[in-house]
Amino acid sequence: MMKRLLAALLFCLLLPGLAGAETVLRRGNGAEPETLDPHQATGLPEAMIFYDIYEGLLSRGPDGKPQPAIADRWETSADGLQVTFHLRDGAKWSDGSPITAGDVVFSFRRLANPATSRNNNFVWPIKNARALSTGTLTDTAALGVAALDTQTVRFTLEEPTPYFISLLSYPMLVILPESRVTALGRDFFRPGNLVSSGGYRLAEQVPQGHVKLERNPFHRDAAKAFFDTVYFYPTENQETELKRFRAGELDASYTLPPAQIPWAKANLPDALRLSPQLGTYFLTFNLEKEPWKSKPDLRRALSMVIDREVLTERISQGGEMPSLSFVPPTVTHYQAARPEWADWPMERRVATAQTLLAKAGYPGGQGLTLDILFNTADNHRRIAVAVAGMVQQRLGVKSTLTNQEWKVFLDTRRTHNFPGLARHGIIGAYDDPYAFLQFLRTEMGPENPAAYGNPAYDRLMAASVQERDPAKRLEILHQAEALVVADAPIIPLFTYARVRLVSPRLAGWQPNPVDCNPSRFLSPVTAR
Template identity: 30%
Template sequence: MAAFTRRLFLAAGSSLALAAALGLPASAAETVAETPKRGGTLTAILQPEPVTLTPANNTAQPTQFVAANIFDGLVTYDFDLKPQPSLATAWEVAPDGLTFTFHLRKGVKWHDGAPFTAADVKWSLENVWKTIHPRNKALFENVTSVDTPDDQTVILHLSKPSLPILAVINGVGAPILPKHLYDGTDILNNPVNNKPVGTGAFVFKEWKKGEYILLERNADYWDEGKPYLDRILFRVIPDAAARAAALEKGEAQYATFNPVPFRDVERLAALPNLKVDTRGYEWLSPLLYLDFNVDNPYFKDVRVRHAVAHALDREAIAKVVWFGFGKPAISPVPSTLRTFHDANVPRYPFDPKKAEELLDAAGFKRGADGVRFSITHDFLPYGDDYKRTGEYIKQALKRVGIEVNIRSQDTAAFIKRVYADRDFDLSSSYNGAFPDPQIGVVRAFWSGWLGTKTPWTNGSGYRNPQVDALIQSAAIEGDQNKRVEIFKRFQETVVGDLPTLPLLELRFFTIHAANLKGIVIQGDQTYGSVKNAWFDDAPKQN
C-alpha cells in the first residue's frame, strides 16, 4: 500500500489546502451587495446526456440539472436545509401531522400561457408523486385525499403522519406537471417529457441530441425581474480533458458534480477567471459507503465486518484517494443532516492490529501464504475516484490477510450484479441522504426492499426486525423530536451491526466563471434554478 498512497499523495498533497478552503463564499467581494446585470448566455457543461428532460420518473443528475431551470417546486432549500417559499408562499402542518396546507403563489403561468393552479399540484401528487416517482411513493403513500378549496390552496389529508414530505418538495424532488398537457395521457411516453413545459425561469427551446440543450429566459416569470440571464446552453461534453479545456478557455462557465479530474482542480482554481465551490450539494448530502454481502460466509460474521472497518484508514481515503474532497464518515446519517446526525455512534478507528485480532477470533487464520480468505470487490463505475477507492481497499485489506479481487463493469452490469443477482462479496457506491433520513438513508437498511431488485436499496441483504420497526415508526411519527430519538437508536443499531460501512461524506465541487455571480446561493443549488445568476461584464452571445 505504501507505493500506492505515496503516488497519490504526491498528486494530491497541494490540493488538500484548496479543498479545506472550499465551501466558503468564493470571495469577500461577493458578500457585498451588487446590482445584477442583465444579459448573456450561460454555457453549462452537461455530462452525461440525460435520457429525458422531465424528472417525474427519472432522478438521474443530468435530468434534474436541466429540469430544475424549467420546473419550479413548492419550495427551495437554504444551506441549513430549511424550506424557502417558491410556488408555495406559506404552509402549515397540523399538530397531529395529518394535514398539510399549502398556499400557492398567485399569477403564475405555465410556459404555454395556461394558469398554474392548485389542480396541477393535486394531479401531480396523485398521478406522479404517489405512483411513478422513484423516491416519493413511500413518502406520499399515507396521503388519502387532496382538497383544493380554491385555485391557490392545496390541503393534503393523511392517514398517518409523514413529516419528510417537507424535505422533498422542490422542483425536482416533487415535480409539478401541467395537468392540461398530461391528464388522460400515458405519462411515461407523453412527448411533452422531452419538450417540457414548466413554470420556471427558463423555457425549453431545443434539444440537439449529442450536442446541446437550449433554454431561454421566461419573459413572463412570476419572480419579477428574473432571470437575469438571456439563455442557458447545456453542452454535452463526454471527455474530461475537453471539459477542463472548455472551462479554462471560458467556452463554458458552469459545471457541477466534479466535472474535471481531481488533479486538474488546483490548476483551474488558481486561474483568475475560475472559481471552485463545494456548496450547493447540501440537499443531496452524498455519502460513500461499502456494502457487505451479509449472506457471504465470511461477512455474515459481524466480527469480520468490524475487522474490515478497523483495517481501513478513512482519513487516508479522504485525503489521498479523494484529494480532500470528503471527510471520514461515522454514520449513515451524515453530519450535514444536523437535526438527525448522532456523533455518539460506535466508532471503528484505524487499527490493523485490532482487525487481525477480530479475524483470528472469527476463526479465519492466516494460511501459509499469509492469506485468510479471498473476496471480490465491485465498485460503482462512475469514474476513476471509485476505482482508486477500490485499489486502496484491496491493498489495505491485504495487510490484514484478506485477498481482494477488484471487478469492473458498466453501470447496468453493476446494478444487476449487486441489487438483482446479489453476486458479490463487497461493493462500494454512494447514496444521497437528502434532508431527512427517511428519504435516502433507510432504504439501505429496510428489509422490505429485499427481493425487489431496486438499485441502491439494501444491497447488503440486511435483515433486522428491530431496525425495520424503527424505520416504520419514524415514518409515521408526527413529533419531530421523537423522530430524532428514533433515528439515534437506528444509527446506534446499524453502526453496531455494520452491514454497511460509511466511508466518506463526499464534497462534490462546482467550477464556475469568476464573473458569474449569484450562482451558488442555496442548499439545493445543483438541483435548483440559476435564475439569480448574472454576469459581471456579460460574455458575448452564443
C-alpha cells in the same frame, strides 16, 4: 498570464448579453441524464436540470433553502395532520396554460404509484401513500391529496411530519401538467412536448451532446432571469471537462479531477468552489448474494481496514470529511452513530479484521474475491482502486473492478445485479436523519441500496415516525443507525463536498449543502 487569459475568455463568453444579443450560460453536468421524468429520476445530473425546468409547491432558492414556488402560502392544522396549500395567482405552464390544483393532485398520485415513480418513498408521509407504493392499495384516489378548488390543495398526513414542508422543495417532487402527461405518456418528456413550470423550458436534447434550455416567458420571474439560453453538457471524463472550462467553453464545471485540485487552488483560486454537502459517499454490499448476505463479520472486517483519511486527503482531496456513519454530520441537531472501533489505531483494526475474516471462513483472504462496481468517472475509479489496495494489503483479499456508463450502472445497482460492492451516494432531500435512514427500511425495495432487512431496524424507524417529541425522535433514529453500524450492510467512506470551477465573472453562485444553483439566479458580475 493564464489567469488573465481565462478571465478574458470567460468575460467574452458572457459579454454578448450585455450588448443586447442572446445571453448564454454553459454548465458542465457530469453524466448524460438518465431521464427527464422527475418522478423516475434519482441522480444528481438530472436534479441539476430539474432545478431549471420544473417547480414544486416549493422550490430551492439561490441558497438551497426551501422557498415558495407554485404555492405562495400554506397553513397547517393544529393537530399537524393537514396542510393546505394555496397556488399563487397567475401561475402558468411554459405554454401559457394555467397550473391548477388538479395538476397537483395528479402529480402526487403519480408519485405514489410504483408504476410511474421511483421516488414514491418521499411521499410516504401522505395518508395512504405507503400502501399505494407497496401495492396494498391500488386506487390512487385514496391518496390524501384533494383539490378544494382550482387553486387550493389539502394534504392529509399519516402523522404529523415536521419536515414535510421542506421536503416539497426536493427537485423530484415537482408538479406536472395532467392533461399533457395523460395524453402523451413517456413522449411528454421529449423536446417539443415537455411543458414545464420552472424558469426555463426544454428546447433541445442531443444524446451525449447537450440539453438546451430557453427562458420560460410565462414564469413569474422571467424578467429577472439574465440568461436567455442555458446549455447542460454531459462530460463523464473530468479531465476533458477541465479542459473545456479552461478553454472558456464552460461557465461552471460539474466537478474537478481530484488530482487537479491542488493545481486549481494555486492557479484558479477565484474559480475553485469547495463546500460540504448534505450527503454520504458509501459502498453498499449486495445482501441478496452470498457470502455477504449471511456473514456480517465479513462485512465488518472489510469496513475496518479502509483508511478514510487517506481517501479524503490523498485521493478525493475536495474537502470531504472521513465518515464511519451513514448520516452525515452536516445534518443539524443529530449525533450520528459510530462503530466501537472508530477510534482504534489502524493496527488494532487490522488485527481484529483478520480475526473476523478467519471467523467468516476466509483466513488470510483465501477463497474470497471482492468485486467493486462504480460508474465511469476518474474519482470513482481512484477511490475503488485505493479501497481494493487497502483490502488486499491488510486482509489478503483480491478485488476486481467493474465500471459502467451512468444509465447502465444505475440499473445494475437498482436491480441488485452486482456480485459484491457498488459505489453509492445519497444527498439528503431534506435536513433530517430520516432522509438517509429511510433508505434501509425493508419496504424500500429496489431503492434500498443493500437490500438490507432487519425487523428491529424497521420497528425503530416506524416508531420514529410516531414520536412527537423531537429529542426522543432523534434518539430513536440514533438507535436505528446503531443497528446499521453493527450489521454493516454498507461501508460509509466520507461526507460529500462539492468541488467545481465557477467563472469568477459569474455572479449569484452560492455554495450550499444541497448543491443547488438554479440558472435564473445567475448573471455576469458586470450585470449586477
